Amino acid sequence: MTVTQQTTFSLTEAEVEQFERDGFLGPIKIYEVEEMEERWKTVQRQLRDRSHAIYPVGSGKASSISNYDRHLDIDLLSEHIMKREIVDRVASLLGPDLLCWRSEFFPKYQGDEGTDWHQAATFAHASGTPQIVWPSEDGRPAFGGTVTVWTAFTHSTKENGCLQLMPGTHKVMNYDESKGMEYNAEAANSQEKDGIKRGFFGYDYRQLQKDPNWKPDESQAFPLVxxxxxxxxxxxxxxxxxxxHTGTKKDYRMGYAARFVPTQVQVYPGTDEVSEYGGGIVLDKYGTVLVSGEDTYGHNRVAKESQRGFQFTPHQQS
Ligand SMILES: O=C(O)CCC(=O)C(=O)O
Ligand SMILES: [Fe+2]
Known part of the structure; x- marks a missing residue:
């Protein structure tokens, strides 16, 4: 794996090794608490204004996918995915030529189930079509996936549904994303798995298990507050x-995930529309964002500016 030249926020060799071993790094402070709280208030207000959003609003559960990629129309989110504190670190892991191909909100409100255990290599899990495809090496597909930077926009606690991770489990896939899952909005918030209320936004991720009799080993997991x-x-x-989320109404949690791949990865190859989570989006206004380096492959449409004219000027790693 490439270790790029040191810039202000690039990772040390030890941190890169730790990431390769554990599959994650963090928590890492990007904003002061007060600054984040101010930013989130503003973003929250701006999310309601869809006049420049690239996907039309969906109804019910489908509204979550209509809020994909709001970094393409909300300045504070455009700035967030371009932040050197994030981009330099991801460039230390994936190399200097980097695309942000997706951002998503992950809210948990009072009474919400936890998110199912899962792993994603192609992101075909819900739509049935791979959303990211790495080049194949020697005729074999390389190990896929994306680097996700999940930022806590609010407090994220054990009571309000914080993330849980299993260190070191990123090298073996327990799921086959091509299997397909049944969507059932009514099933949400109704199932316990090993005594914990969990689901996957209207899907049951267990349907993708390679071995139907296998179970995630909860003893390997830790909560990431x-x-x-x-x-x-x-x-x-x-x-x-x-x-x-077993806590109080006031204490909801909001995560914002930005997903990155190197420029050699094909994003949404052969895909004009995505149907998943009970909704659908058309990709006519979609573009990846080159956050660092250059794109010599030209596989993907690259947005030079956001819908509101925010300039996506890629950082150089030197
Ligand atoms: O926030 C969550 O509950 C799930 C987040 C997640 O699965 C992701 O960012 O890939
Ligand atoms: Fe995930």
């Missing part, structure tokens, strides 16, 4: 989940 403004960087192929 985070303050507003802290992030965790992890391979999407790391076993990850979250706890149910």
């Amino acid at each position: 985070m303050k507003p403004g802290e992030c965790v960087i992890f391979w999407s192929t790391l076993m990850h989940a979250s706890l149910p």
Whole structure:
């Protein structure tokens, strides 16, 4: 794996080794608590204004995918995915030529189930079509996945549904994302798995298990408590989940995940529309964002600026 030249926020060799061993790094402070809280208030207000959003609003559960990629129309989110504190670190892991291909909100409100244990290499799990495809090496597909930077926009605690991780589980896939899952919005918030209320936003991730009799080993898991403004960087192929929200109404948790791949990866190859989570989006206004380096492959549409004219000027790692 490439260790890029040292810049202000690039990782040390020891941190890169730790990431390769454990599959994650963090929590890492990106914003002061007060700054994050201010930013989140503003973003929250701006999320409601969809006049420049690239996907139209969906109904019910489908609304979550209509809030994909709001970094393409909300300045504070455009700035967030370009932040050197994030980009330099991810470049230390994936090399200097980097795309942000997706961002997503992950809320947990009072009574919400936890997120199922899962791993994602192609992101075909819900739509049935791979959303990211790495080049094949010697005719074999390389080990896929994306580096996710999940930032706590609010406090993230054991009571309000913080993430859980299983260190070191990112090198073996327990799931086959091509199997397909049944969508059933009504099934949400109704199932216990090993005594913990969990689901996957209307899906049951267990349907993708390679071995139907296998069970995630909860004893390997730990809860990742985070303050507003802290992030965790992890391979999407790391076993990850979250706890149910058993706390009070006021104390919701909000995570914002930005996903990165190197420029040699094909994003949404051969795909114009995505149907998943009971909703659908059309990719006509979609573009990846080159956050660092250059794109010599030209596999993907690259947005030069956001829908509001925010300039995506890639950082140089030197
Ligand atoms: O926030 C959660 O509960 C799940 C997040 C997740 O699965 C992801 O960022 O890939
Ligand atoms: Fe995930």
